[in-house]
Each structure stands twice: as C-alpha cells, then as structure tokens.
Amino acid sequence: MTVSTPTKKDPGIQDTPDAGFGKVPLGKRLIGANTFWIALVLVAMIAVFSALAPDSFPTLFNFQQMLIEASVLLILSVGMTFVIITSGIDLSVGSVLIFAGMVAGKTMEGLSGGDATHAGWGVIIVGLAVAVVAGTIWGLINGFLIAVADVPPLIVTLGTMGAALGAALLLNGGSNVHTVPTVLNQRLGYGTSFVVVPNLVLIAVVITLIGAWLLHTTKFGRYTFAVGSNAEGARRAGIGVTAHLLKVYTLTGFLAGIAGFLSLAYFNSTTVSGHTSDNLNAIAATVLGGTSLFGGVGSVLGTVIGVFIPAVLKKGFNIAHVQDFWQMIVVGAVLIAAVWFDQRRRKRRNSR
Amino acid sequence: MSEILLDAQNLTKHYGSVEALRGASFQARAGEVTALIGDNGAGKSTLVKCLSGAEQPSSGKILLDGKEVHVDSPTRARRLGIETVYQDLAVAPELDPAANLFLGREIHRKGILGKLGMLDKAEMRRQAIDEFKRLGVTLQSTDVPIGSLSGGQRQSVAVARSVVWASKVVFMDEPTAALGVVQRERVLDVIKKVRDKGIAVVLISHNMPEVLSVADRIEVLRLGTRVARFTGHDTKLEDLVAAMTGALVQEEAA
Numbered sequence: 366m367t368v369s370t371p372t373k374k375d376p377g378i379q380d381t382p383d384a385g386f387g388k389v390p391l392g393k394r395l396i397g398a399n400t401f402w403i404a405l406v407l408v409a410m411i412a413v414f415s416a417l418a419p420d421s422f423p424t425l426f427n428f429q430q431m432l433i434e435a436s437v438l439l440i441l442s443v444g445m446t447f448v449i450i451t452s453g454i455d456l457s458v459g460s461v462l463i464f465a466g467m468v469a470g471k472t473m474e475g476l477s478g479g480d481a482t483h484a485g486w487g488v489i490i491v492g493l494a495v496a497v498v499a500g501t502i503w504g505l506i507n508g509f510l511i512a513v514a515d516v517p518p519l520i521v522t523l524g525t526m527g528a529a530l531g532a533a534l535l536l537n538g539g540s541n542v543h544t545v546p547t548v549l550n551q552r553l554g555y556g557t558s559f560v561v562v563p564n565l566v567l568i569a570v571v572i573t574l575i576g577a578w579l580l581h582t583t584k585f586g587r588y589t590f591a592v593g594s595n596a597e598g599a600r601r602a603g604i605g606v607t608a609h610l611l612k613v614y615t616l617t618g619f620l621a622g623i624a625g626f627l628s629l630a631y632f633n634s635t636t637v638s639g640h641t642s643d644n645l646n647a648i649a650a651t652v653l654g655g656t657s658l659f660g661g662v663g664s665v666l667g668t669v670i671g672v673f674i675p676a677v678l679k680k681g682f683n684i685a686h687v688q689d690f691w692q693m694i695v696v697g698a699v700l701i702a703a704v705w706f707d708q709r710r711r712k713r714r715n716s717r
Numbered sequence: 718m719s720e721i722l723l724d725a726q727n728l729t730k731h732y733g734s735v736e737a738l739r740g741a742s743f744q745a746r747a748g749e750v751t752a753l754i755g756d757n758g759a760g761k762s763t764l765v766k767c768l769s770g771a772e773q774p775s776s777g778k779i780l781l782d783g784k785e786v787h788v789d790s791p792t793r794a795r796r797l798g799i800e801t802v803y804q805d806l807a808v809a810p811e812l813d814p815a816a817n818l819f820l821g822r823e824i825h826r827k828g829i830l831g832k833l834g835m836l837d838k839a840e841m842r843r844q845a846i847d848e849f850k851r852l853g854v855t856l857q858s859t860d861v862p863i864g865s866l867s868g869g870q871r872q873s874v875a876v877a878r879s880v881v882w883a884s885k886v887v888f889m890d891e892p893t894a895a896l897g898v899v900q901r902e903r904v905l906d907v908i909k910k911v912r913d914k915g916i917a918v919v920l921i922s923h924n925m926p927e928v929l930s931v932a933d934r935i936e937v938l939r940l941g942t943r944v945a946r947f948t949g950h951d952t953k954l955e956d957l958v959a960a961m962t963g964a965l966v967q968e969e970a971a
Contacts, residue, residue: 583834584823587812591820594809601807602821603792661811714810714864 399655399706400667407670407677414681421684429563435676436569437462437631439669440624441647442654443576444617446668449651450580451593451613452660453511453518458621459643460529461503465625466635467533469496470542477546484546492549496626497619503529504618505611512610526644533637541635553630565627572620577665589613593660649700650675657707674699722747722917723768723799723886728777729941730763737763738774739941745886745917750908750949752920752928755938756961761921764938765888768919769801770794781885798884802876802892810864814856814874815845817863818881848881849874852907869900873907880911887911890921905931925954937961943968 415423441458448455469492473481476488503525510521556564580586588609591599600606629635654671656663679692723745730738738760745751755761766772768779770788779786781797788794791801808817819841825831846859854873856866863871872892879887889908893901908931912918922928928935935952937945937960945960945967959965 579834582836582838584825584836585834587816587823587836590812591809591816594811595807598807598809599820601791601801601803603795604821661809 400664400670403653403655403667403670403674403703407674410674410677410681414677414685417681418684422681425561427680427684429557429561429566431673431676431680432566432569433563433631435672436563436565437624437628438643438646438650438676439569439672440572440620440627441643442650442668442672443573443665444620445647445651446576446654446656446663446665447580447589447613448518448617449593449648449656449658450589450660450663451610452596452658453593453610453614454522454648454658455507455518455614455617456522456644456648457503457507457525457529458617458624458647459640459645460526460533461500461618461621462625462628462643463635463637463640464503464529464533465496465500465622466629467536467542467625467637468499469493469626470545470629470635471536473546474542474544477544479544481544481546484548486548489546489549492546492629493626496629497622500622500625501615501619504615504621507618508611508614511614512607530637530641533635537635541637542629543634545629545633549630550633553627554633555631565631568623568627572623573665573669580663580665585609585612590661590663593662595661646675649696653696653700653703655703655707657711658704659707659711662707719746719748721745722782723919724780724783725764725768726778726780728764728767728774728779730760730767730772731775736941738767738777740777741938741942743768743936743943745919746934747885747917748912748915749933750912750918750920750931752922752932752935752949753938754922754925754928754935754957754961759938759961760941761938762890763941765801765890765919765921768794768886769799769888771801795882799886799888800879800883801888801890802879803890808863808871808875808878810871811862813861814849814859814863814866815842817874818845818848818878820878822882848877852877852880852910854903854907867900869896869903872896872900872904876904876907876911880907880914880916883911883916886917886919888919888921891923892920893922893924893927901927925957928957929954939963 421427441462445455445458470481472495473484473488473492476491477484481488507521507525510516511518553564558564558567580589588599588604591604592606592609596606628640632639650671651663651668652658652671653674654664654667654669656667675692675696678695679689682689682692721744725741725743727740727742728738729736729740741760741764743753743764753761753764763772767774768788770791770793773789779788786797788797788799809820812820824837824841826835826837831837842859849856854877856870863874876889876892893904896904905927908918908920920928920932929949929952933949935947935949935957936943937957939961945965947956956965
C-alpha cells in the first residue's frame with residue numbers, strides 16, 4: 366500500500382505528478398461512501414427503538430425473529446444486487462421463489478405418497494435439488510431472453526413473473542402445498558446452531574458472504590460492475606457481455622430457488638399469497654442499500670443494511686404500538702430519497 | 718526512415734451498393750505518428766475498422782511486420798498487438814483507473830483463490846500506477862471512479878489503456894475531439910510518449926493544426942482511396958486541405 370500524507374489543500378490541485386497516486390485515507394473514504402450513511406441510519410433506528418421500548422425491542426428473541434424473517438428476502442436481494450449493478454432488473458424473483466417452493470413441495474409429497482409430513486432427509490434433499498433446479502431454469506430463461514434475444518429486462522421479468530406464478534398455481538390447482546416434512550420445518554425452519562443462531566439465518570449469512578466475495582473480489586464481480594457501467598465499453602475490452610448477463614440472471618434464479626425452499630421450510634407451506642411483493646421488497650432493499658438503478662454501483666453490505674431498514678422499522682413500530690402501515694410510508698419515502706440522491710450524484714459527475 | 722510496420726494494400730469495402738473503400742492503401746511506421754485525414758465520408762472510419770478488426774474488408778491485403786494477417790475480430794487484433802482508442806469514451810465510468818486499465822485483462826491471485834476467480838487488486842493497482850507514471854498521466858487519485866475525473870484525465874486513461882497493451886499499432890479515432898485546450902495537450906503528450914516507445918501510432922483527426930504538430934507522416938483519404946502522402950513537419954495546411962478536397966492528387970486510385 367502506498368502511503369500518502371493527507372494534506373489540507375484542495376484535493377483537486379497537485380504539487381507533483383506523484384501526489385495523485387496515494388490512497389484516499391480510510392476515514393475520508395468511509396464518509397464518502399453511501400453505505401456508511403445508510404448504516405448510520407440503521408444504527409440510529411435500532412438505538413431509537415431500543416430507547417423507546419427497552420424491555421421488548423433489544424431482546425435476543427426479537428433480534429432472532431427479525432433475522433429469521435429477513436433471511437429469505439436477504440437471499441433474494443443478494444441476487445438482485447448483481448442484477449441491478451448490471452443496470453438490469455428482475456421482477457420475477459418472488460414468483461420464481463413460489464414456483465420453486467411449489468415444485469419442491471409437490472415433489473416431496475409425490476415421493477411420500479401424497480403426504481410429506483413424515484418424510485425423511487432423502488426426500489428433503491431431492492426437494493431441495495428440485496427447487497434449486499427450478500429456480501435456475503427460470504433464471505436461464507430470463508437471462509436468455511435479456512442477453513441473447515435482447516428484450517428489455519423489465520419486460521422479460523414482468524413476463525416471467527406472471528408465467529412462473531401461473532405455472533406454480535397450475536401445478537396444484539391454485540392451492541398451497543400444506544404437507545411439508547416436519548423435520549425440515551423443525552430443523553431448518555426453526556432450529557438453531559451455536560445455541561442462539563437460527564439455522565435459516567446461518568444459511569442466509571453464508572450465502573451473503575459468498576455473494577459479497579463474488580461481487581467484490583472476483584473477476585465475475587468486476588465484470589458485473591463493468592457491464593453495468595458501460596456495456597459497449599466492456600464489449601470492446603473483450604468481455605463477453607452476453608454470456609455474463611446470462612450468468613447473472615441465472616445466479617439470481619438459482620438464489621430464488623434456494624429462497625423458495627427455505628421459505629417452504631419456515632412457513633411449513635408454499636404461502637403463495639405471502640410472496641407476491643417479494644420482488645419489489647428485494648428491489649427496494651437493494652436500492653436503499655446504495656446500489657444504483659443505473660448500474661455500475663453497489664455493494665452486498667449495502668443490500669444487507671437495505672434489507673434490515675424496513676425490517677427494523679416494522680418490528681419497531683409494532684413494539685412501540687405504532688400502526689405498522691407507517692412502515693410502508695416511511696420506506697417508500699426513504700426509497701425515493703435514496704434514488705434522488707443517486708441521481709444528483711450522477712448529474713454532478715456528468716457535468717464535469 | 719523507420720520500417721513500415723502496418724501495410725494495408727488496396728482495401729475495398731462495400732456496404733450493399735455503397736463503396737466505402739475503393740482500393741485504399743495505408744502505411745504506418747514503428748515509432749512514428751501517422752495521421753489519417755480526410756473529409757467526412759472519405760472512408761477514414763471504415764479503414765480503421767477494417768484494420769482494427771471491427772469490420773472485414775471486401776478485398777485487399779493487410780501486412781503486419783511484412784507478414785499477411787487476417788484481422789477478423791477486435792480480439793484477434795489485440796492479440797496481434799493492435800489496440801484502438803475510440804472516439805466516444807470506452808471506459809467504465811464507475812470503475813477506478815486501475816480497474817479500467819486492466820479491464821478484460823485482469824490479474825488473478827496466485828494459487829487456489831486465483832483459480833476461483835479472485836483478483837489481485839493490489840498488484841493491478843501497483844502496475845497501473847507504474848504505467849500511468851511512465852506515460853505521464855497524472856490523476857487526483859487512483860481510488861476514485863473514473864467518472865469523477867475530468868474529461869482529459871478520463872481520456873488519458875483510455876489512451877493509456879490502449880497503449881499499455883499495444884505492442885505494435887495504436888489507432889486513435891479523434892482522441893481529443895471532446896477535450897479542452899489543456900486536456901488536449903495532455904493527451905498529445907501521451908501520444909508522443911507512446912510513439913517514442915517504438916509503437917506505430919495512427920491518429921485520425923479533423924484538427925489540422927493538431928495533426929501538423931504531432932504527425933510525422935500524413936496520409937490523406939478521399940472518396941475511399943488514398944490521394945496524397947506528406948511527411949509531417951514541412952507540410953503546409955493549404956496542401957492538406959487541397960488534398961482533402963480533391964484539388965491536389967498525388968496518387969491515382971488503384
């Protein structure tokens with residue numbers, strides 16, 4: 366690492382040609398980062414609710430519940446972060462989640478002769494595989510239509526959002542799958558590891574860490590940013606933009622498949638009607654976390670914070686006996702403000 | 718006189734019934750800046766596209782180092798040591814200068830992590846700083862996205878990216894078109910440094926004073942064919958304009 370002496374001078378003026386090659390000091394970078402401010406908002410919210418309800422908000426049980434409830438959305442949002450950084454969008458994740466849960470549930474029921482309640486781990490593993498494959502296939506369809514056929518992502522995923530939901534409902538005549546292996550629900554849905562860590566949360570954490578590693582340290586991540594920042598430039602630099610977009614949408618479908626299976630484990634049912642706004646929640650969380658809808662900018666850490674801001678607000682309002690409809694209004698306003706700031710930042714930059 | 722590095726002979730290019738190139742020839746020499754000029758529609762862009770692999774000529778020969786080559790894609794051109802700086806910025810504005818310099822040519826970490834796709838950011842940054850220093854590109858910081866730099870710095874990075882990887886020829890299509898006076902000087906300085914490395918620089922420009930100030934040789938295209946050649950510094954502006962408009966013809970179309 367090159368050492369630079371921080372000066373009080375105007376950073377735009379250099380004394381020597383070398384002066385510009387130093388690293389920006391950590392503190393300065395931190396303050397400049399969107400993520401820092403969003404994290405501060407989250408911490409402030411937790412502090413306020415803890416002060417308002419010291420007996421009921423800052424409790425182990427409450428935090429466990431918040432984390433569990435956010436886990437499925439977090440996994441969807443990690444995928445969404447990659448897609449939005451490529452300047453795309455995926456409206457289909459909620460429906461793909463439902464579809465994956467539905468085929469997994471139906472498969473497990475089929476393997477157990479109609480009632481999967483007492484099914485063992487063999488059946489469960491087959492169910493997981495089916496969910497992941499189903500999600501991946503929807504991701505591939507999205508990716509093919511967007512990257513190869515060149516149809517705008519908004520339209521493609523709006524189409525597959527309807528199609529995946531319709532297909533899921535067709536599979537079971539419009540009703541939910543209700544028999545889910547009890548061991549799955551108890552171990553994965555409600556079980557804990559290391560005494561206090563819910564298993565569902567553990568899986569979400571592992572997936573999020575892998576996502577962060579992939580996005581921020583690997584070539585795959587670097588290309589994701591490059592494609593979103595300047596697709597034509599990336600193509601000229603020899604990056605296979607089409608193949609990369611295909612991979613990104615497939616990854617998002619894959620994660621939606623896992624999320625579908627985890628949701629099945631947690632709710633003990635496919636809960637079709639409970640997931641119809643997951644896509645918008647994932648987009649909101651990603652954008653709240655500082656990922657730009659115009660592409661090229663974003664982070665997994667920001668998305669994690671973006672997932673928890675609505676979750677903390679909702680829990681906090683509940684505990685403080687404020688009607689949690691307020692949460693929807695607040696999140697909506699903050700979301701618009703976040704995009705407004707992003708727009709201003711881009712305009713300032715482009716006017717240089 | 719230095720050796721002829723790139724030698725294009727009698728290139729033609731048809732787009733349907735439109736003839737963009739009608740037997741155009743072009744030569745660029747190692748360690749020299751060769752300016753390619755011509756009025757709008759003279760075929761400059763088409764010629765460069767054919768030489769940099771973006772398009773295929775309908776007929777004609779391209780020799781690189783005396784050997785015939787088929788530049789059938791930009792990737793192939795890059796492998797041959799031919800790089801192109803595009804008129805519109807081809808950098809990724811949200812990535813930092815080092816990431817842009819190594820875009821498409823990332824350095825992986827050693828060992829298993831590198832096999833998994835992990836990048837060696839520190840090494841890329843170190844090499845990028847070395848290259849920028851060598852080319853005299855000054856930046857406010859190497860940690861900021863390129864989009865927050867000034868236009869001249871951005872273009873300097875774009876130029877640097879091409880010349881760092883070019884071992885033979887660099888095409889620059891109007892590299893200073895969008896720049897102010899100071900920024901333009903900076904990019905022209907980089908061009909001279911590249912030339913001094915022994916690379917053949919091909920400069921496409923509409924700016925005649927700029928061409929006269931940096932070019933060692935000037936080749937003039939008109940209506941899809943080369944009409945005149947000049948050696949740089951003793952050329953007058955009037956001669957260039959005469960050649961571009963057809964008042965002066967040195968060479969007959971093949």
